Ligand SMILES: O=C([O-])CC(=O)C(=O)O
């Protein structure tokens with residue numbers, strides 16, 4: 360068995376060293392040693408051949424097994440005679456996928472592929488990122504979470520519920536991978552703009568981690584999706600006979616804090632100080648607190664607060680290259696003061712203070728936030744009133760309410776500024792203005808709506824932390840990441856009216872983001888992977 364494994368790992372026919380899907384050739388993850396010092400585990404690392412190999416999603420290649428491999432791995436007779444290339448397999452899958460009418464059917468098909476043939480899944484995703492991103496990720500992943508119970512087939516991550524209190528470390532040890540580098544965790548209370556989906560939020564960490572691999576090059580086995588289940592306040596789910604989570608209302612207060620604390624410490628204990636913990640889709644009241652509480656003891660990152668902020672500010676900086684002027688020349692109005700709105704506002708204030716050498720208290724004065732929960736009137740009325748009163752030149756939508764940027768709002772803005780900058784960010788499509796848009800033709804000119812997609816930053820940002828062995832996240836790293844992103848917008852992109860680079864270049868962009876982040880890690884003395892690489896961009900790309 361051992362020799363079969365070696366051949367699979369090191370033999371050129373299986374692990375094509377040049378493939379950007381296969382990852383590195385060196386086993387830095389120590390999987391080959393996984394069973395050496397632990398004779399009894401809750402799981403066994405076995406190496407497949409024959410029919411088991413055909414069922415192992417990590418090594419399975421289907422018809423792409425060569426004649427030599429069919430001999431070496433006891434596959435004779437188990438496959439039809441044709442040897443197909445991965446390229447042909449990809450072509451067939453894409454063709455099949457396009458036959459489905461509904462995005463959710465496509466989602467199910469592509470996630471099934473991941474369970475069958477991991478390499479092909481990632482290859483397909485990398486090569487067709489613009490087409491497939493909206494499936495694996497927002498907006499379709501939102502619908503998948505809403506219907507998670509009925510489409511649930513097999514666990515794709517770790518479920519830590521109140522039942523696991525006192526046993527969280529044990530649960531982590533049951534996960535069959537030991538060399539984890541990135542954990543994405545949600546408690547399902549604020550899934551995209553869809554609200555409390557309880558345990559069904561699992562689709563989010565699963566989808567985002569797939570992007571860590573496809574877009575950021577982090578090895579799949581090093582990624583761990585986690586859902587913390589403390590109950591749900593979603594009455595529909597509590598009544599749904601197929602619901603897969605705890606059937607109780609959400610626990611709050613000490614009990615909540617204790618479970619989270621046990622989890623945070625167990626992760627660090629089990630995977631080390633350098634494991635990145637990304638918080639995703641927690642409700643406002645927990646998200647800010649958790650980030651502040653664990654920011655000093657763990658390597659934590661909240662994509663909804665920090666990642667969104669970096670992506671949006673990158674877009675603003677790129678837009679200013681066209682519009683002229685600097686951040687300090689503008690008045691900002693945010694519609695929605697949740698994690699995204701406040702996160703972006705704070706980062707803008709920080710960047711402005713850096714540019715203008717002013718205090719953050721001073722630079723915050725040009726930034727206004729409107730939130731539905733802070734007013735008695737209808738949100739839309741409030742927005743228009745606010746626009747008239749404050750005359751913002753930059754308007755950013757970050758509320759869970761769609762269709763708020765009415766014609767009247769836009770016309771009001773154009774009455775006092777020629778080219779207002781307006782970013783509609785809320786997602787997914789059912790709740791928003793801000794998901795992927797079709798091309799727009801106006802006066803026989805075609806406009807390409809871009810998308811301020813979080814995927815521009817978080818995979819590269821996380822990669823930068825991972826490759827430098829960072830111990831803590833620092834705001835300077837966010838600024839470094841967004842500057843890298845803004846610098847990737849080409850003159851041709853600007854020509855088309857775009858303020859973000861095309862997503863098809865995302866792996867190159869991620870490497871640039873990662874390198875900029877890693878440089879700051881080294882500069883601040885937070886990096887543990889020493890010596891510092893000579894060429895960090897090349898290192899990130901490798
Ligand atoms: O889909 C995204 O990346 C934006 C996001 O995290 C959210 O809305 O919660």
Ligand SMILES: [Mg+2]
Pocket residue numbers: 551639640662663
């Ligand atoms: Mg999120």
